[in-house]
Amino acid sequence: MRxxxxxxxxxxxxxxxxGSGGGAVTALDGVSVGVRKGTFTAVMGPSGxxxxxxxHCAAGLDRPSSGRVLLGTTDLGKLREKALTELRRTRIGFVFQAYNLLPSLNVLQNITLPMRMADRKPDPRWLREVVEGVGIAKKLEHRPSELSGGQQQRVAIARALITRPEVVLADEPTGALDTRxxxxxxxxxxGVVDGMGQTVLMVTHDPVAASAAHSVLFLADGKLAGHLPQPTPDRVAERMTHLGEW
Known part of the structure; x- marks a missing residue:
């Protein structure tokens, strides 16, 4: 799907x-996807x-066995490890199920950590827009242990946004949170997509989570198995049924 x-x-x-030979496992098989700027895309599929x-391939954490991954016009496969690390630090934001905050740092220090690692100073106006946008402007001096799970995930989202990345990759970002x-x-x-013009690609197993996106991509047996625009939880669950998980 392009x-x-x-x-x-x-x-x-x-x-x-x-792997190789008889033990080789094909995890992805000729997948072609284009993620437009300023969109929120969910990726779903059965386990495996x-x-x-x-x-991992989209993030440059795994190198494809074939094909190529482009971030903007940059072919990730042509970059050496050091350049890939720099690219991940500045041009890609990451949000995980485990918030991955450093307990010894306060909220502000956690958010600006990617900038410090890249030896750059955050833009004060963008920092203010991010912390107000995610609703943690009054918690900047707190440590992660003083925050709820939802607040910690907001900090993680702010950290993902602070470098103004070209894409934010979210891996089960609501997996550890209660429904509300x-x-x-x-x-x-x-809101980050619609209000700030960010691009978000989210992997999830939850039809309700997927329904927050503009569209859903379905994977099955390592292949692209469908695309659902304007998803609802029921339509996502029904499509998953045909993929054999539900």
Whole structure:
């Protein structure tokens, strides 16, 4: 599936094989996807469908066995490890199920950590917009242990946004949250896209979470198995049924 418009991220005929010979496992098999700038895309599929590998290849954490991954016009496969690390630090934002905050740092220090690691200073106006946008402007001096799970995930989202990345990759970002808090975080991610013009690609197993996105991509057996625009939880769950998980 190739999206119309300018793509923030493209996978072109990406294949990924782990191992060799008789023990080889094909995790991705010729997947082509274009993620348009300023969109919120969810990726779903049964266990073992290739979701994690898809995300790892998109992030440059795994190198494809075939095909290529483009972040804007940059071919990730042509970068050496040091350049890839720099790219991940500045041009890609990450949000995980485990918030991955450093307990010894306060909220502000956690948010600005990627900038410090890149030896850059955050833009004060953008920092203010981010912390107000995610609703933690009054918590900047707190440590992670003083925050709820939902607040910690808001900090993690702010940290992902601070470098003004070209794409934010979210891996089960609501997996550790209760239903109400998960909804708030999903609304926040959607707001980051609709209000700030960010691009978000989210892997999830939850039809309700997926329904917060503009569209859903389905993977099955390492292949692209469908695309659902304007998803609802019922339509997502029904489509998953045909993929054999539900």
């Amino acid at each position: 999206s119309e418009g300018v793509c923030a991220l493209e996978l072109e005929a990406v294949g990924k094989v782990y 469908s290739g979701k994690s590998t898809f995300l 808090t998960a909804r708030q975080v999903l609304d926040l991610l959607r």
